[in-house]
Amino acid sequence: MPMNPLRLLAPPAHTWQLLGWNVAGSDDLRTIRTAIQHHFAATHPGQDQLAQQIALVATELAGNALRHGLPPVTVKLLRDQDCYVLQVNDRDPDRAPHRASRQHHRGGGRGLRIVDTLAEQLCWHPTVDGKSVWASFPVPKDGTGPVTESV
Numbered sequence: 001m002p003m004n005p006l007r008l009l010a011p012p013a014h015t016w017q018l019l020g021w022n023v024a025g026s027d028d029l030r031t032i033r034t035a036i037q038h039h040f041a042a043t044h045p046g047q048d049q050l051a052q053q054i055a056l057v058a059t060e061l062a063g064n065a066l067r068h069g070l071p072p073v074t075v076k077l078l079r080d081q082d083c084y085v086l087q088v089n090d091r092d093p094d095r096a097p098h099r100a101s102r103q104h105h106r107g108g109g110r111g112l113r114i115v116d117t118l119a120e121q122l123c124w125h126p127t128v129d130g131k132s133v134w135a136s137f138p139v140p141k142d143g144t145g146p147v148t149e150s151v
Contacts, residue, residue: 004099006112009123011085011134015078023066023073029059032075039077047140053118054086057135060111061088068095070130083120083136091130 019039021032033055040051058075065073069090078085099112115122119135126132 006097006099006133007121007123008125009121010125011078011087011123011132011136012080012083015080015085017076018079018084019077021075023062023075024071026063026066029062032058032062036077044140050084050137050140054084054137057115057118057137058086058088060115061086061133061135064088064097064111065090065133068092068097079139081139083138085134085136086119087132087134089127089130089132093126093130096131097124097133 019035021028036055036058037051040047054077062073062075065088070092072091074089076087078087097112112122115135120138121136124131124133
């Protein structure tokens with residue numbers, strides 16, 4: 001059964017960075033998850049579900065980059081007027097991300113399918129020195145959180 005490639009698309013152009021990490025190993029994944037949840041608790045009380053979804057996607061994408069990409073791996077939580085963007089970069093330009101077929105799920109391979117379920121978009125694009133995989137999440141329309149926050 002063929003692999004299903006991700007959509008080739010750059011992330012939104014007018015984002016600003018909220019959080020960022022250099023990821024050296026799996027121990028860093030817990031740090032990222034906790035920091036995202038703390039960030040949302042402090043800046044967007046009541047958005048626990050969104051925080052958990054973004055944190056899970058961050059660890060799935062970063063874990064994939066650690067397993068299948070080349071170091072260094074970086075993770076950024078970005079924001080624009082309409083969405084949050086979780087962006088993971090690694091230095092392997094030759095290995096495009098793809099969803100494993102359903103038959104290959106016995107030993108793993110579910111990460112991008114989980115991300116597909118939780119994120120509004122899941123895309124990738126080549127960079128000057130590797131690749132970037134990103135997922136977006138809509139900003140809640142109930143007025144939570146300032147639109148002008150920046151780091």
